[in-house]
Amino acid sequence: MNSTGVQSNFWSSKKRTERITKIAVWLILVLGSVTMLLPIFWMFSTALKTEATVFATPPIWIPLHPLWKNFVDAWNIDGIYKSQGVNFTTYTINTIIISVSNAIGVMISSAVVAYAFARLRFPGRDVLFLLCLATLMIPYQVTMIPTFILFRNLGWYNTYYPLIVPAFLGGGAFNIFLVRQFFMTIPYELDEAGKIDGCSHLGIFYRILLPLCKPALATVGVFSFVYNWNDFLNPLIYINSNSKYTLTLGLTNFVSFYGQQYNLLMAASLVISIPVIIIFLIGNQYFIRGIATTGFK
Amino acid sequence: MPTMSTLRKKEAVSAYLFLSPFLIWLVFLMIGPILAAIYLSFCRWNGLSSIHFIGLANYKTMFGFSIHDGHISFNDPRFWASLYNTFYYTILSVPLTMVLGVVVAMMMDQKIKGISFFRTIYYLPSVLSSGVAFAVLWKWIFNARSGLLNYFISFVTTIPIDQCPKWLASPTWSKPALVIMSCWSIGSGMIIYLAGLQNIPQALYEAAEIDGASRWRQFLTVTLPGLSPVIFFNLIISIVFSFQIFNQVYIISNGIGGPANSTLVMVLYIYQKAFQYFQLGYASALSCVLLIIIMVSTWIQFKYANKWVYYEGELRK
Numbered sequence: 346m347n348s349t350g351v352q353s354n355f356w357s358s359k360k361r362t363e364r365i366t367k368i369a370v371w372l373i374l375v376l377g378s379v380t381m382l383l384p385i386f387w388m389f390s391t392a393l394k395t396e397a398t399v400f401a402t403p404p405i406w407i408p409l410h411p412l413w414k415n416f417v418d419a420w421n422i423d424g425i426y427k428s429q430g431v432n433f434t435t436y437t438i439n440t441i442i443i444s445v446s447n448a449i450g451v452m453i454s455s456a457v458v459a460y461a462f463a464r465l466r467f468p469g470r471d472v473l474f475l476l477c478l479a480t481l482m483i484p485y486q487v488t489m490i491p492t493f494i495l496f497r498n499l500g501w502y503n504t505y506y507p508l509i510v511p512a513f514l515g516g517g518a519f520n521i522f523l524v525r526q527f528f529m530t531i532p533y534e535l536d537e538a539g540k541i542d543g544c545s546h547l548g549i550f551y552r553i554l555l556p557l558c559k560p561a562l563a564t565v566g567v568f569s570f571v572y573n574w575n576d577f578l579n580p581l582i583y584i585n586s587n588s589k590y591t592l593t594l595g596l597t598n599f600v601s602f603y604g605q606q607y608n609l610l611m612a613a614s615l616v617i618s619i620p621v622i623i624i625f626l627i628g629n630q631y632f633i634r635g636i637a638t639t640g641f642k
Numbered sequence: 643m644p645t646m647s648t649l650r651k652k653e654a655v656s657a658y659l660f661l662s663p664f665l666i667w668l669v670f671l672m673i674g675p676i677l678a679a680i681y682l683s684f685c686r687w688n689g690l691s692s693i694h695f696i697g698l699a700n701y702k703t704m705f706g707f708s709i710h711d712g713h714i715s716f717n718d719p720r721f722w723a724s725l726y727n728t729f730y731y732t733i734l735s736v737p738l739t740m741v742l743g744v745v746v747a748m749m750m751d752q753k754i755k756g757i758s759f760f761r762t763i764y765y766l767p768s769v770l771s772s773g774v775a776f777a778v779l780w781k782w783i784f785n786a787r788s789g790l791l792n793y794f795i796s797f798v799t800t801i802p803i804d805q806c807p808k809w810l811a812s813p814t815w816s817k818p819a820l821v822i823m824s825c826w827s828i829g830s831g832m833i834i835y836l837a838g839l840q841n842i843p844q845a846l847y848e849a850a851e852i853d854g855a856s857r858w859r860q861f862l863t864v865t866l867p868g869l870s871p872v873i874f875f876n877l878i879i880s881i882v883f884s885f886q887i888f889n890q891v892y893i894i895s896n897g898i899g900g901p902a903n904s905t906l907v908m909v910l911y912i913y914q915k916a917f918q919y920f921q922l923g924y925a926s927a928l929s930c931v932l933l934i935i936i937m938v939s940t941w942i943q944f945k946y947a948n949k950w951v952y953y954e955g956e957l958r959k
Contacts (some may be wrong), residue, residue, distance in 0.1 A: 370749045371756075377746065378763045381826065385767070387790055390777045400788040402803070446715055454663045461660035477664070480672055482877075482940050484886050486912050490922055491678035492671055494689070509884055514667035521664065547657040575773035577889045578909075582917060593774040593889075601896065607782045614739045614775035625769045629762055 376519045385618075392416065392612040395540055399608050412608070419612040422599060423637065431587050433613065436595035442493065443580075443591060445509050446572040450512030451569040455520040463507045463528035464536060474525075479513060480518045487580075493582055503585040508576075520565040527561035567628045569623050590618045676933075683927035688920045700927035703837035721928070723903040724911040730817050731907065732884040735824040740783075740873070740880065743828040748865070761836070768829035777893035780823050784809035791822075808895050813904035820905065823890060831876050838872035839865070867952040874951045878943055885936055888913070908932050 391399060393411035420433045461467075462474050495612055496507040515521055539549040575592040576587060584590060590598070603609050658665070658871035683701070686694045713921065716722050746764055750757050770776045783790045792806040809814040842864065850860045866873075888909040899906030899914075908928065916925035 346786060367752060367754055370752050371754050372758050374746075374749055380761055381829075382785060383766050383790075383827065384776075385770075385785065402788065402793065403797075429959065450797070457660050458664040459658045465657035465660065466650065467654035467657035473661070476668065478959070480668075480880055481643070482936060483672065483676065484882065484909075484936055486673035486681050486886065487733070487933045488672060488907050489912075490682065490916050490926050490929065491675035493677070493916075494678075494922075509885075511667065513663060514671065515664035520759055543888055546653065546660070550660070550853055556822065559658060566887065571769055574888070574939075575770075577774050578894065578913070580891075596774050597779065599891065600781075602805050607785075610778055611782065614778045618770055618773065618775045621769055621773070622766065625764070628759075629765070 348632075359633060380555055388611045388618075391607055392615050394608045396606065396608060415608050415612040419568060419599075419609040420616065422602075431590075431624045433592070433595060433616070435588060436590050436592045437617075438575060439505075440592045443505055444507045445571045446505075447512040447573045448566040448570040451520050452566045454513050455516035455524045455556065455565055456562055457550070458521050459524035459528055460554060463525045464533075464549075464554070465546065468538060477518050477521055481522075489578075489582070498585070501535075502583060503589065506590070507583045508573070508579055516565065516569065520569065524558060524561050527558050532555055548613035549640065563628065565629050567624060567631075570624065574621055587624050667902065675942070676901075679926045679929055679933075682923050683930045685923040687922045687924075690920075691924050693923075696923070697732055700924050703924070704931070720903055720906060720911060724899075724906045724908045727817060727899075727904065727906055727929075728885055728887075728908045731820055731824075731887060732881060733819045734818075735852055736880045736884050737875070738821065739824055739828045739831060740876065742825060743876075744835050744869070744873070746828060747832045747839055750832075750836055751839045761833070764832055765829035767786075768827040771823070771827035771887055773904065774889060775885035775891055777823075777890045780890070781810065781894050784819050789895075810905075811901060813902040814900060816894075816904045819894070820887070820890060824884075834872055835869060835915055836877060838869045842868035870951045871953055878940055881939055881943075885909075885939075886893060 363580070390406060390408065393408045393413065394405065394413055394415075395408075395412055398408060399403055422432050427470060446526075462470065462477075488638055492507075496502065499506075501507050511517075535553050535557075536549050539553050544552065575593065576591070580591045580594050581597075587598075596617060600610060652951045672682075684694075684697055686696050686697060686699070696819075703717050704721050706712050708715075708717075737826050739892070748759055750764075767776075786792060786808040787803065789809070792803050795801065795806050796803045803818070807818075809815045809819045846864045846868070847860060850864050855863065886909055887907055891905050891910050892913075895905045895910075897914075898911050909925050909932070912928045912932070915928060
């Protein structure tokens with residue numbers, strides 16, 4: 346046996362172990378995927394069951410006679426608030442108003458602020474940017490009480506202003522950071538070219554950089570939409586009347602009313618999760634790239 | 643012709659105009675409220691009547707205890723419970739989700755088929771995980787009698803269902819239940835680790851292989867150091883977030899933090915004190931304690947970062 350023979354033997358056995366490793370890894374990933382999706386599947390399955398089959402043991406995975414009516418019943422909240430004409434349609438509209446306004450506000454204001462941090466030279470820039478990053482460490486609950494008092498004194502209690510206005514004021518440290526990092530990857534020569542053509546800072550921002558940072562803005566827009574769609578603490582504090590409830594508040598109320606009727610609870614939970622799932626599936630590629638390329642280099 | 647300095651001045655003026663939304667936010671919704679919260683923490687206030695300055699009284703109530711016949715009785719046992727519960731959750735869930743996130747990300751980094759499919763599936767639950775809907779779902783999965791989890795446990799271990807953990811109905815098992823829930827949010831970290839792994843130059847692995855380094859050795863000397871800045875960033879963010887857990891706890895315990903205060907986390911307690919008992923001063927003191935805990939923990943992490951976080955010039959940019 347010569348040395349090249351040993352070599353090729355060595356490589357082929359190495360390839361075999363590599364292939365076995367790959368198959369093992371793939372199997373584990375598949376098993377993990379099933380585990381990750383199982384709760385969502387279970388939510389769907391329960392939503393289609395009758396009250397009697399919900400508690401069956403062993404559990405019924407796929408109900409033989411899917412009860413699609415559960416979605417309608419849950420949506421209309423038969424029983425509670427019928428007299429007030431409030432149902433999940435109201436909550437959905439309210440939530441869309443808040444989430445969309447937030448997404449718009451965050452996209453506009455984080456771009457504006459990030460532009461200054463990324464491109465302009467001014468005294469105190471580094472200190473301010475450091476301060477901005479430091480606010481990431483401040484738990485929301487510290488500012489929650491004084492902010493509540495402030496907004497209440499402005500007469501904003503039980504309105505959507507406390508839930509929307511902050512988004513237009515910079516959009517939060519994380520979003521500013523993300524968009525700023527994206528600006529940093531755009532070559533500075535473009536600004537110079539704009540300057541030579543006589544563009545003002547506003548012109549450079551609006552005409553040259555803004556169109557280029559659409560992926561980053563889409564990312565922060567989607568994040569902010571999903572965050573507000575799921576937000577619970579803020580609406581809980583600020584919103585008082587049922588007709589102004591968001592989906593999360595509506596669902597919480599629904600839970601306390603329906604307690605053990607898990608088929609209706611799951612139907613309602615599934616329906617309010619669907620927009621997030623859809624947006625996620627559409628935007629998935631974009632914001633995975635957004636995080637991967639802008640956030641952590 | 644304008645001189646350099648007037649150009650600079652102009653630039654600074656427009657910079658502050660661009661920054662103005664952020665500056666308003668920083669002053670009125672961040673620094674101002676923090677100072678106000680610190681001041682309120684030394685006061686008694688129900689939000690309507692006038693504010694009474696009471697010095698350290700809130701903190702004395704919070705931390706105070708007395709000893710009778712060898713038994714410690716705390717002035718505010720619920721504060722200590724909330725502190726314990728928050729630490730319990732953080733200490734278990736943060737390492738668990740981080741290790742799982744790194745492991746899954748490394749498996750996906752193996753150039754296997756269907757990676758974007760897997761990435762989507764693992765990421766999806768984390769988008770939903772902080773939502774109320776997901777918490778309601780878990781409430782159902784953890785149902786002691788008919789929940790999916792106990793069915794599985796009794797199916798696999800053949801323990802009868804009525805001897806399985808009662809999860810959300812049991813003071814012992816309610817916190818582990820929260821930790822289990824947190825495993826469905828590994829996706830957000832995983833995405834970041836995956837990006838970090840893909841940034842590690844392949845040449846380093848090849849060099850290690852030529853030197854005869856085993857897989858494990860490569861992991862220790864190439865993967866972990868290359869990934870350490872990302873892990874560091876994620877560690878800080880995960881700890882800050884897990885100290886602030888609220889939605890899930892509110893839903894599974896109906897806003898009470900039970901059974902027997904076993905899921906009363908700090909933020910829930912702050913919420914209760916502020917918006918149910920209207921003890922705004924005391925609630926502010928609680929939030930200041932939370933702030934100090936998070937700041938100290940972040941400071942410790944930064945202090946020891948240079949011991950294990952490895953920055954390579956070209957990765958930093």
